[in-house]
Amino acid sequence: QGYKGETMADKMKQVDRANFNTIDAAWDAHKVRNRVAHEGTAHALDQREVRRVIELYERVFREFGYIG
Numbered sequence: 723q724g725y726k727g728e729t730m731a732d733k734m735k736q737v738d739r740a741n742f743n744t745i746d747a748a749w750d751a752h753k754v755r756n757r758v759a760h761e762g763t764a765h766a767l768d769q770r771e772v773r774r775v776i777e778l779y780e781r782v783f784r785e786f787g788y789i790g
Contacts, residue, residue, distance in 0.1 A: 723786070744782045751778040 725733035730752055737745050754775050757765045767775075783789045 742785070744785045747778040748782045751775050751782070 723733075725736045727733040727736065734745065734748060734752065739745055742748070754767075754771070758767065780789065
């Protein structure tokens with residue numbers, strides 16, 4: 723989307739909410755991703771949480787036409 727920044731969080735902070743309807747879903751999914759990336763196996767995900775996060779990413783990807 724052309725946002726500048728070193729991290730995904732830096733880029734998402736620049737987003738105009740009027741142009742990104744699923745920004746809250748993106749933040750939620752990103753937070754879970756960070757916990758998994760930084761805590762590894764110490765952050766257990768059950769099947770329900772995995773499905774929820776996949777659905778969050780799916781909503782964001784659909785908004786921007788990355789998936790149909």
